[in-house]
Every structure is written in C-alpha cells, then in structure tokens.
Amino acid sequence: MSIKYFLLFMLTSGILAFSFAGDRLDPAEEVKKQKKLLLEMMGILPGDVIVEEGKEIFHKEGPNGKSCASCHGKDGKGEKLPLVGAYATMPKYYKDIDMVADLDLRVKSCMEKYTGYDPEELKGKKGRKIIVPLATYVASLSNGMKFNVQPRHPKEKEMYKKGEELWYARVGKMDFSCAMCHDKYGGYRIRLQTLAEPKKSKVMRYWPAYRYSKDKMWTMEDRIRGCYKQIRVTKPPFYHWAHVALQMYMAVNSNGGVVEVPGFVR
C-alpha cells in the first residue's frame, strides 16, 4: 500500500471516529450543550420559570388567609422559621407531623395543615402542579449552601437504615437494586443511556431538576418513581415512606455538596 492510501485511510478513520464521538458526546457535554441551546432560544431556563411560579404560590394566601410567607417570612427569610438553608438539611424529623419528611411531603403537609388547602386539591397529578413548583422554590432558597444531613432522631436513624436497605435490595422480576445500576455499573450504558452515579455526584444537591428530555420539572420523588417503573416494580405512591427513606440515604451521601437548584438534567 502506498503512503498516499495509508494517509487517506488514517484521515477517513479519524473523521469517522470524530463524528461518532460527536454523536455519542460525553453525557456531561451533551447536557451543557442543551442548556446553552435552551438559554439562547428562550433567554431564560425553563427551571427558573418554575422557580418563579413556586415563588408566587409561596406568597399567595391559601383558603384560610395564610400563605407560606405568613409563617416563613417574605422570600422565606423571616426571623422565625426561615427556609434559607432548610433544604440542605432534609429529609428531617418534624415534630408537628411526628414524621420524617422529604421536601415533597413537608411542603404538602404544611399546605394542608397551615394554609387550609383542601387535601383533595393536593392529591395526585393535580396536586403535583402546586407542590412541584413550590418544592423547587423552597429548595432553591438553599442555593450555595452545603448539604448537611445527620440522622440523630430515632425516626431519622430508622429512615436512613430503611433507605440503605432499599438501596441494596434486589427486587422484582428484573432482580435489580438501585446499587447494581448506580454504584456497580454507574457510568456504563443501558442502550445509549449512561447510568447516573448519584452518590458520586452528590445527587441531592441538584434536585429538583428540570429534565430537558421530558420538558418537565421533577422532584426526587418523580425520579425514584421513574426508576422503579424502569425495573418493572410498581411505583411507590407519592409521599410514600420509600421516597423519604431513599432520599435520607442519598442525602447523607450528598453531604458536603453545594446546593444548586433547579438542576438541569437529561
């Protein structure tokens, strides 16, 4: 083979390799690209629009004349019960409901208990339209702060233990566990999707997150339900203890991570 052909071969294979690498861009690069694209197109990220929506709900009076801001102050910066930094310590035990709650459950129980929302209004998919933006807004009030969840209350310790058990539990007709996909095979691909590594990436720090592939804001509860669906296990209903337990486990593993909500994921 002449040197000319050899060079030509090297060049074409180089171009091929390059274009494939472009197609299967490193997933982190792909996310960056999408984010830039959306920002250029709309001038604002969809997630930030939802935070604004949550902020409005936060300051709007509920049926009994109280808003979230009545107790937590304007922008959650009240002298009593401020919410700045609250998300970085969740899930947490709350005396008023005698339960360990994650973001979604805490927001829902507050609205029912103090603002007089009809529990029916907050149920199911209809309720998510209020709770998801509100939860995202409340979480964003902790932006820039470090995650610090230390289970101390017996119920918090119990939740952590249950979460750890669930994380490793091989279940269902696919024999999967969270750990198999996200610890052991994290970074590998299912079809063309790279499996996330929630513990390594300190996942709780960037959820709730806007998912550009679905054009939706998701809280971690939505994400957990999506995972169980994919491994063919009936999804736990919203506000189920399994959400709280798994988030307790993931939150402790996210300690030290700086909150940056809303996240932006595929």
Add this chain to the structure above:
Amino acid sequence: MKRILVGLVLTVTLFYLLYLSEPASAGKKRTFEEDIKQDWAQKVCSNPEAKVPEELLDRFLEEQRKLIKYPESGNIYGDWKRGEKLFSNPKKGNCYACHCGDPKELACGNIGPNLRGYGKKKKDPEYTYRKIYNSWAYVPCSVMYRAGVHGRLTPEEIADIVAYLHSEESPINK
C-alpha cells in the same frame, strides 16, 4: 316491538357492565410493598458487594440450578428468527439493553459482554439455555436478570434466543 328493543338494550348494557367489572375485580392492582418482597436468593444478594457469603454458596447454586425447567418438547434449540425478535423486544428479552451483538443494532448497552460471533465460540447450547433461564445458577447475584425463573421468557422463547445466538445464519454470527 318496543319491549323487545328495551329488552335488547338492557341485556347489552348488563353484559357490558359485567364485562367491565370483571377485570377490575380479577386484576387487582399490585402494590409497591408486594413487588419489593424478596425471595431467599434476592435477600442473600442484597449487599454492597452483591456477593453470596461463602458458607451459603453451595446451597445458593443448588437452589438456583433446581429452578431451571426445559421446554416440554425437550428441544432447547428453537427458531433464530423468532429469537431475534425476542432478543430486541424491550417488553420481552430486551437483551440489547445490556449486550451488543448484531452490528446493525446501534442502540446496545455495554453492561454485559458483546455477543458478536457468540456461535463461533463453540459453547454448548444447553449452557446458553441454562444461563439465560437462570444466570444466578452460574454467576450468583449477577446483574443479568433470571429470565426463566421470573417467567419473563417461556422455555420455548429462551430456546429461540439460544438459536439466535448459535445459528450460523443469525446476524450475531454473520
């Protein structure tokens, strides 16, 4: 005439209602709690290393081997064309989720080994059958789900996939 018509409408409505109410009472929705109940082997595998403790290994392997059943015909080498469909169908084998094989299938995962040219490796088709039926009888706690044990694939369907992997005509080996 009117009476017959009313009678007809009533009968149809009644049957329709019966038809509607049956699946609701028969197919009770499964719950999360039911679905996360584990069998003994799943419990044993639920640890950070995904390993069976040494002292349980013999019992584990023996139990997993016992779960393997064969097609009634005794034939473990089915039709590779049917196997091909089962292999790629996300609702059946969904094997491409983790394995590559046919070079035309680009949307294949890399969790399991690439199966390109599997038939040329001269493996025993019966081993292939048993491995698909119950991977845990060979690799305890493997990430590969136990297709036959959970009934996601019938013995006959597994035999078709065996043919897809071994046949010389299969795109896996061409």
